[in-house]
Amino acid sequence: MADLTTTAPRAVTNPRATLQDLLPKIVLAPSFALILIFVYGFIVFTAFLSFSGSKLLPDFSTWVGLNNYVRLFNHPNWITALKNLAIFSTLYIVVCSAIGLALAIFLDQKIRGEGVLRPIYLYPMALSFIVTGVAWKWFLDPGIGLEHVMQSWGWESFSFRWIKDGKMAIYTIVIAAVWQSSGFVMAMFLAGLRGVDNEIIKAAQIDGASTLTIYRRIIIPLMRPVFLSAFVVLAHLAIKSYDLVVAMTDGGPGTATWTPALFMQKFTFGRNEMGMGAASAIIMMMMIFAIIVPYLYSELGKKK
Amino acid sequence: MSAASQDVATRNGIFARAFIYAVLILFAVYYLLPLYVMIVNSLKPLDEIRQGNMLALPQQWTIAPWLSAWSTAQIGVQPTGLKPYFLNSVMMVVPAVAISTILGALNGYVLTKWRFKGDNIVFGMMLLACFIPFQIVLIPSARILGLTGLAGTITGLVLIHAIYGLGFTTLFFRNYYEAFPTELVRAAQIDGASFFQIFRRILLPSSGPIIVVTVIWQFTNIWNDFLFGSSFSGFNSIPITVALNNLVNSSTGVKEYNVHFAGAILAALPTLIVYIVSGRYFVRGLMAGAVKG
Numbered sequence: 001m002a003d004l005t006t007t008a009p010r011a012v013t014n015p016r017a018t019l020q021d022l023l024p025k026i027v028l029a030p031s032f033a034l035i036l037i038f039v040y041g042f043i044v045f046t047a048f049l050s051f052s053g054s055k056l057l058p059d060f061s062t063w064v065g066l067n068n069y070v071r072l073f074n075h076p077n078w079i080t081a082l083k084n085l086a087i088f089s090t091l092y093i094v095v096c097s098a099i100g101l102a103l104a105i106f107l108d109q110k111i112r113g114e115g116v117l118r119p120i121y122l123y124p125m126a127l128s129f130i131v132t133g134v135a136w137k138w139f140l141d142p143g144i145g146l147e148h149v150m151q152s153w154g155w156e157s158f159s160f161r162w163i164k165d166g167k168m169a170i171y172t173i174v175i176a177a178v179w180q181s182s183g184f185v186m187a188m189f190l191a192g193l194r195g196v197d198n199e200i201i202k203a204a205q206i207d208g209a210s211t212l213t214i215y216r217r218i219i220i221p222l223m224r225p226v227f228l229s230a231f232v233v234l235a236h237l238a239i240k241s242y243d244l245v246v247a248m249t250d251g252g253p254g255t256a257t258w259t260p261a262l263f264m265q266k267f268t269f270g271r272n273e274m275g276m277g278a279a280s281a282i283i284m285m286m287m288i289f290a291i292i293v294p295y296l297y298s299e300l301g302k303k304k
Numbered sequence: 305m306s307a308a309s310q311d312v313a314t315r316n317g318i319f320a321r322a323f324i325y326a327v328l329i330l331f332a333v334y335y336l337l338p339l340y341v342m343i344v345n346s347l348k349p350l351d352e353i354r355q356g357n358m359l360a361l362p363q364q365w366t367i368a369p370w371l372s373a374w375s376t377a378q379i380g381v382q383p384t385g386l387k388p389y390f391l392n393s394v395m396m397v398v399p400a401v402a403i404s405t406i407l408g409a410l411n412g413y414v415l416t417k418w419r420f421k422g423d424n425i426v427f428g429m430m431l432l433a434c435f436i437p438f439q440i441v442l443i444p445s446a447r448i449l450g451l452t453g454l455a456g457t458i459t460g461l462v463l464i465h466a467i468y469g470l471g472f473t474t475l476f477f478r479n480y481y482e483a484f485p486t487e488l489v490r491a492a493q494i495d496g497a498s499f500f501q502i503f504r505r506i507l508l509p510s511s512g513p514i515i516v517v518t519v520i521w522q523f524t525n526i527w528n529d530f531l532f533g534s535s536f537s538g539f540n541s542i543p544i545t546v547a548l549n550n551l552v553n554s555s556t557g558v559k560e561y562n563v564h565f566a567g568a569i570l571a572a573l574p575t576l577i578v579y580i581v582s583g584r585y586f587v588r589g590l591m592a593g594a595v596k597g
Contacts, residue, residue, distance in 0.1 A: 031411050144358060247549055
């Protein structure tokens with residue numbers, strides 16, 4: 001990029017001009033320094049911790065090599081957390097994308113009241129996961145929520161106790177998380193649909209393609225970049241999922257709904273296993289970077 | 305209104321359209337249901353929730369749960385209600401949003417109009433910082449806050465939120481200023497305008513929309529934050545999300561569901577109002593943060 005930036009040679013005669021030249025970098029420097037220390041420096045710090053025998057406090061005097069990682073992957077709670085992450089992220093991504101795409105396509109059919117429906121689909125994104133958690137926790141509670149409602153309507157045998165059931169509780173978190181995020185995915189797809197070139201559709205219609213065929217063969221394949229964006233956003237949210245789990249089940253019943261983020265928190269600050277906590281955070285970061293770095297790389301590459 | 309698929313739409317039969325409307329309305333009900341449950345049950349006496357039906361309207365309307373949630377409910381050890389925590393959140397959010405937005409604007413300005421060697425690397429590093437799992441910085445952050453005496457203070461939380469918001473605010477302003485004509489900046493420069501004069505007189509006046517988007521984004525994220533709040537707050541700096549969680553998940557005493565729901569709405573109110581008033585900008589922020597991100 002050969003543009004007219006200040007790096008172009010210029011006769012520097014007086015100190016004021018020099019200051020003006022340096023000013024942009026001086027302005028940027030504090031932010032960059034903060035990011036450098038608080039993000040990258042801290043990552044290095046945590047990486048070191050993960051190889052140390054730290055318990056209650058950071059302790060760099062004992063080195064244990066990969067021992068924390070070995071213990072981590074042999075710990076049943078971490079295995080539970082990984083299994084939950086696999087179930088949660090798969091369902092969360094698939095269901096959110098399916099609902100998001102379906103709603104976007106339906107909304108794009110010259111719907112009367114679109115202006116009313118769209119904000120309704122999207123407002124959960126403005127809420128805190130804690131609020132979402134409280135609402136769903138009590139709504140799915142067998143004592144007062146859905147089960148109680150159905151029974152009081154006369155369906156005496158109706159039973160819905162997933163949130164109290166170790167095997168099913170993780171699915172209730174999926175329900176709440178899908179509720180919160182699917183509207184957002186809808187908005188992404190809707191923006192994508194409205195960007196589709198009209199000419200292609202017209203050509204297909206002249207060729208006699210049915211509506212279904214046009215969607216299946218032309219429009220949905222054109223949505224590939226949106227699918228990719230949705231995948232990246234949802235996957236990284238899934239790996240970070242913490243607040244919602246705390247609010248709904250706090251990892252329970254037992255350890256049934258532990259996620260990696262919950263594991264990190266509980267081991268570092270609850271069980272004084274800082275070394276293992278740090279190791280779990282490093283694994284989480286590696287999972288996220290595995291998804292986000294190639295994506296950012298291709299996105300940034302496209303623009304230039 | 306150039307939506308391509310709208311041409312497809314006109315060819316749907318009446319039954320197909322009825323089906324589409326039915327599905328759309330069904331989902332609207334699904335999205336509204338938890339809000340409805342929270343509102344109606346926050347206006348009922350506790351007995352009515354226990355014995356009655358969560359989906360029914362109150363038989364006996366009462367605002368007592370709201371008053372309790374705001375000012376008398378037991379949170380932790382004290383019967384203070386959510387009020388002090390709500391104020392903590394306000395005191396935390398306002399400076400954190402202001403600082404991160406101002407710095408983000410300046411960073412975006414430098415990164416687009418005063419480009420230098422390696423600026424893309426600087427930007428790339430700031431961008432990647434948006435996506436790190438915050439678990440990775442929890443331990444060292446706690447250390448730094450402890451060492452600087454900011455542990456457990458609102459100032460500490462402001463600092464943390466401002467720093468970890470910088471990536472996104474910079475991203476927003478950079479993408480916005482990228483489209484701003486650089487010739488105008490160069491012309492002003494030749495006329496002798498200084499770095500800050502150019503920013504103030506030329507870029508800032510047309511930055512309205514992106515400032516709104518950034519402020520909303522930061523406000524929503526920081527207000528709704530739980531992880532930092534629960535990790536770094538002390539007795540006098542607990543934000544509302546943490547207090548709400550304490551209220552709802554405290555194991556002692558009777559579970560006052562109606563108070564919990566009122567509290568949840570109180571905690572959600574500021575971001576909901578922002579969303580209702582300026583939903584357009586909210587969505588733009590989401591898109592800019594996610595799609596471009």
